[in-house]
Structures are given as C-alpha cells and as structure tokens.
Amino acid sequence: AQSVSQHNHHVILSEAASLELGCNYSYGGTVNLFWYVQYPGQHLQLLLKYFSGDPLVKGIKGFEAEFIKSKFSFNLRKPSVQWSDTAEYFCAVNAWILTGGGNKLTFGTGTQLKVEL
Amino acid sequence: DTEVTQTPKHLVMGMTNKKSLKCEQHMGHRAMYWYKQKAKKPPELMFVYSYEKLSINESVPSRFSPECPNSSLLNLHLHALQPEDSALYLCASSQDTSGGAKNIQYFGAGTRLSVL
Numbered sequence: 001a002q003s004v005s006q007h008n009h010h011v012i013l014s015e016a017a018s019l020e021l022g023c024n025y026s027y028g029g030t031v032n033l034f035w036y037v038q039y040p041g042q043h044l045q046l047l048l049k050y051f052s053g054d055p056l057v058k059g060i061k062g063f064e065a066e067f068i069k070s071k072f073s074f075n076l077r078k079p080s081v082q083w084s085d086t087a088e089y090f091c092a093v094n095a096w097i098l099t100g101g102g103n104k105l106t107f108g109t110g111t112q113l114k115v116e117l
Numbered sequence: 118d119t120e121v122t123q124t125p126k127h128l129v130m131g132m133t134n135k136k137s138l139k140c141e142q143h144m145g146h147r148a149m150y151w152y153k154q155k156a157k158k159p160p161e162l163m164f165v166y167s168y169e170k171l172s173i174n175e176s177v178p179s180r181f182s183p184e185c186p187n188s189s190l191l192n193l194h195l196h197a198l199q200p201e202d203s204a205l206y207l208c209a210s211s212q213d214t215s216g217g218a219k220n221i222q223y224f225g226a227g228t229r230l231s232v233l
Contacts, residue, residue, distance in 0.1 A: 030216075032216060032217060032220065034221075036224075042226065043121075043207075043224050043225055043226040043227065044160070044207070044209075044224040045224075046221065046223070049218075049221060051217050051218060090159055090160075094216065094220055096216065102148070102165060102167055102172050102173065102214030102215075103214050103215075103216050103220050104162060104165075104173065105150075105162065105220075105222055106162075107159035107160050107161075108159060109158070109159055110157075110158070110159050112157075
C-alpha cells in the first residue's frame with residue numbers, strides 16, 4: 001500500500017521568507033503526485049500536480065514542486081511567502097490499487113504553515 | 118466551473134438518528150468519493166463510486182451507507198453513529214478513476230458532523 005510522509009508538521013515563517021515543505025512517498029509503481037492547500041474554513045484546493053515529463057512543476061500562487069524519482073520525493077517550494085499563504089498543506093499520491101477498483105488518493109499528514117507579518 | 122456542492126454544511130445528530138449527507142457536481146464527472154477528515158488530520162478515503170457503481174469501500178462500518186442515484190449525485194446515509202464519528206465529511210469528484218489528469222479530484226467544502 002502506498003504511504004505519504006510530510007516531515008514538517010508546523011512551520012512558522014515571516015513574510016518574504018522562502019518556503020520548502022518536504023514530502024516523501026512509498027510506492028513501487030507509477031504515481032501521480034499532488035499538493036493540496038486548505039485555507040482556514042475553506043475546502044481543499046489543488047495547488048499543483050505532477051503526472052510525467054518535466055519534474056519541476058509550477059502551480060498557482062507562485063508555488064512550485066520538484067519530483068525526484070530516486071528519492072521518492074515531491075517537495076513544495078515558494079521563494080517568498082505571504083501572510084495569505086497561511087494554511088494547511090497536504091501532499092498526496094494517487095496510485096493504482098492492486099486489489100482493484102481504480103486509483104486511490106492517499107494524503108500525507110499535512111503541514112500547518114503560519115506566515116507572520 | 119470546478120464546484121462540488123455539499124449539504125448541509127453542519128449537522129448535529131444523536132446516536133439513534135438517521136440522517137443523510139448530500140453531494141452534487143455538474144462537471145460531468147463519473148467518479149465520486151467520500152472522505153472523512155478528523156481535526157488536524159488528513160482526509161481518509163471511505164468510498165469510491167465509478168460510473169455510479171461502488172468500486173472501493175475502505176472497510177467502513179455499515180452504519181455509513183453510500184448511494185449514487187445518478188452521475189451527478191452522491192449521498193451518504195448515516196444511522197446509529199457513534200461520537201467518534203464526529204468529523205468533517207468531504208465529497209470529491211473526478212472525470213474518472215483511470216489515472217492521470219482524468220483523476221484530478223475536486224473537493225467540496227464538507228459537512229461538519231457532530232454526533233452527540
């Protein structure tokens with residue numbers, strides 16, 4: 001079964017600081033990778049996705065992520081965070097379930113980011 | 118439009134009540150999902166419907182009963198719930214479950230359920 005781990009549970013940054021959130025997954029086959037964001041009181045929104053091709057993907061709001069296959073990692077980055085980036089960030093892996101039924105999306109434990117003015 | 122609509126937004130129920138959560142999407146998606154999210158935890162998959170048929174049941178207790186009456190609607194019927202079932206219940210949809218871009222899931226805002 002696939003699993004996803006996020007190294008940082010809570011991150012506090014000042015505005016304009018750079019951000020990197022770690023994500024590692026465990027799965028031997030082909031995966032699709034995602035970062036979702038959940039702003040306070042709002043629904044989960046897709047930040048960015050990786051299916052294949054260029055391992056550096058760009059998403060909304062200036063976020064980017066790099067897929068490193070050899071490290072089973074998909075880290076999220078932003079050069080300069082803003083107060084409005086305060087939210088919970090989830091890494092997620094979509095992979096085919098061997099027992100059938102289709103693909104399953106598994107989320108990491110999440111990282112709560114707080115950006116201070 | 119990537120909207121998934123869930124009703125009600127909040128629900129309080131007793132352990133002997135029967136209630137239903139509703140989810141609707143009009144994106145023409147043929148896969149719909151129920152997730153459970155406890156406070157400060159990630160969403161956990163409960164059920165997947167693909168082309169209106171239940172394709173994944175993650176060993177969810179029978180007091181949760183999903184239903185997909187048509188391709189736009191997904192219900193979750195609740196009966197005899199326990200206080201530990203209190204959580205945010207999220208619905209999502211995707212084009213289908215084949216993987217790649219067609220499997221990008223769009224989430225609703227959720228129903229916050231409290232079981233007394």
